[in-house]
Amino acid sequence: MILCDIGNSYYHFYKDGVSSKMDLNSTPKIKQKSDVDRTIYYISVNKEAEKHLLKDNKCVNLEQFVSIESYYDKNDLGIDRKVACYNQENGVIVDAGSAITVDIMHKKEHLGGFIMPGIEAMINNIQSISSALDKNINMAVKLNQYPSNTIDAISFGIFKPIVLSIKNVSQKKNIVFTGGDGKFLSKFFENSIHNERLLFLNMMKIIKDNNLEG
Amino acid sequence: MILCDIGNSYYHFYKDGVSSKMDLNSTPKIKQKSDVDRTIYYISVNKEAEKHLLKDNKCVNLEQFVSIESYYDKNDLGIDRKVACYNQENGVIVDAGSAITVDIMHKKEHLGGFIMPGIEAMINNIQSISSALDKNINMAVKLNQYPSNTIDAISFGIFKPIVLSIKNVSQKKNIVFTGGDGKFLSKFFENSIHNERLLFLNMMKIIKDNNLEG
Numbered sequence: 001m002i003l004c005d006i007g008n009s010y011y012h013f014y015k016d017g018v019s020s021k022m023d024l025n026s027t028p029k030i031k032q033k034s035d036v037d038r039t040i041y042y043i044s045v046n047k048e049a050e051k052h053l054l055k056d057n058k059c060v061n062l063e064q065f066v067s068i069e070s071y072y073d074k075n076d077l078g079i080d081r082k083v084a085c086y087n088q089e090n091g092v093i094v095d096a097g098s099a100i101t102v103d104i105m106h107k108k109e110h111l112g113g114f115i116m117p118g119i120e121a122m123i124n125n126i127q128s129i130s131s132a133l134d135k136n137i138n139m140a141v142k143l144n145q146y147p148s149n150t151i152d153a154i155s156f157g158i159f160k161p162i163v164l165s166i167k168n169v170s171q172k173k174n175i176v177f178t179g180g181d182g183k184f185l186s187k188f189f190e191n192s193i194h195n196e197r198l199l200f201l202n203m204m205k206i207i208k209d210n211n212l213e214g
Numbered sequence: 215m216i217l218c219d220i221g222n223s224y225y226h227f228y229k230d231g232v233s234s235k236m237d238l239n240s241t242p243k244i245k246q247k248s249d250v251d252r253t254i255y256y257i258s259v260n261k262e263a264e265k266h267l268l269k270d271n272k273c274v275n276l277e278q279f280v281s282i283e284s285y286y287d288k289n290d291l292g293i294d295r296k297v298a299c300y301n302q303e304n305g306v307i308v309d310a311g312s313a314i315t316v317d318i319m320h321k322k323e324h325l326g327g328f329i330m331p332g333i334e335a336m337i338n339n340i341q342s343i344s345s346a347l348d349k350n351i352n353m354a355v356k357l358n359q360y361p362s363n364t365i366d367a368i369s370f371g372i373f374k375p376i377v378l379s380i381k382n383v384s385q386k387k388n389i390v391f392t393g394g395d396g397k398f399l400s401k402f403f404e405n406s407i408h409n410e411r412l413l414f415l416n417m418m419k420i421i422k423d424n425n426l427e428g
Contacts, residue, residue, distance in 0.1 A: 008343060008344045045344065045346060046344070071360070071362045072362045072363065073362060073363040073364075076362075076363045076364045076367075078346060098343050098344070099340070099343050099344070099347060100371075102371075104360055111360050112359070112360025112361050112362045112367075113360065113361065113367060114360075114361050114366075114367045114368075114370040114371040114374065115340070115347065115364075115367045115368050115371045116340070116371040116372075116375060117336070117339045117340050117343060117371075118343070121339055121340075121342075121343060122331070122339070125331045125335055125336070125339045126313070126329070126330070126331050126335075128335075129222060129312050129313050129331060129332070129335060130222045130259065130260070130312070130313070132259060132292060133313060133329065145326070146285070146318055146325050146326025146327065146328075146383070147326050147327065147328050148285045148286045148287060148290075148326045149286065149287040149290045150287075150290045150329070152328075153290075153326075153327060153328045153329045154328075154329050156328040157314075157316075157328040157329045157330040157331075157379075158330075160328065160379050160382070161330060161375030161376060161378065161379040162375060164375065164378040164379055164382055165371075165374050165375040165378055168374070168378055169360070
């Protein structure tokens with residue numbers, strides 16, 4: 001079994017305990033000769049990249065096997081968020097990648113969620129507004145004191161709003177962080193864990209729960 | 215007397231009680247024949263646009279006359295923020311334009327501040343991340359309930375972080391909103407006023423305090 005999570009920026013692969021990522025512009029080559037008969041179980045939020053994966057590969061889209069109780073409009077909840085929330089009892093799930101999705105679970109029900117631009121997108125955004133704001137970012141900016149220079153002011157202006165809005169919906173709930181910036185963001189929260197492989201672990205659960213690997 | 219505030223996106227003019235704005239790409243023509251001897255008092259955060267204004271116009275840069283007690287690094291506090299904070303006793307000053315600047319005043323001292331991308335920049339940013347997020351924005355999204363569809367999720371993800379971060383630094387202080395999105399943002403705050411012409415009013419104070427008009 002090989003797993004693939006196709007996001008907005010990368011193919012994320014998981015094979016034999018090793019995870020890797022590949023640019024979406026590349027042709028996804030994950031199989032060795034010895035892998036020729038192995039099925040790739042995947043989820044995708046990118047139709048074009050999905051086509052590239054399907055070419056020459058034996059693939060199963062896991063989307064059809066994922067269901068989740070949700071107040072969200074049907075078809076509006078991305079498959080990546082459904083998988084991240086799969087089987088979660090209570091708490092907040094934050095997937096911090098190209099975008100940052102924040103989803104709230106209560107008694108295995110998805111109560112709703114929201115979406116912010118990812119950290120890299122936010123950095124590019126503020127830097128592009130004017131040459132005066134085209135500065136490096138201080139990843140260690142203190143969020144408990146007023147900034148006193150431009151670098152801290154724009155760094156604070158990126159991180160503080162993200163942190164506050166996650167705190168606001170999580171209150172004392174536990175938070176699970178995943179995605180490329182999940183580890184960085186998790187440091188701002190006491191009641192959090194970071195699980196880099198949350199989507200892969202949940203994809204494996206889905207495969208098991210549906211007896212897909214016989 | 216004619217006033218001009220050169221921002222990152224527009225020339226903002228004020229003449230005879232009327233304010234107007236012009237694209238930075240245009241050649242600023244504010245004077246009628248009868249205005250030929252009138253001085254333009256201006257501030258600018260844009261060197262290139264400033265050059266265009268100075269051509270053929272009798273101008274005085276007000277920057278030299280503005281001083282403010284601040285913990286901020288010298289030269290790092292933009293002239294627009296200095297003018298917005300000029301003479302403010304206590305409270306938070308939010309200028310919501312291309313960028314959103316948030317500055318905290320206490321006993322006429324500037325304690326610091328931060329900078330976020332403006333609302334238009336945030337909207338363009340989230341829409342550009344993926345086709346699934348390239349949706350209209352719900353300007354009336356409710357910020358006190360979990361979003362349950364993509365349009366509300368991205369709208370909430372833009373407005374809620376901005377509102378929370380301003381609330382976090384303002385606590386019970388009064389907030390003065392200005393800038394193109396100042397009126398919209400002020401609606402989320404009970405302890406706020408909206409003053410579209412804050413910069414022009416403060417520029418007039420600076421002119422008066424320095425006896426520039428004789």
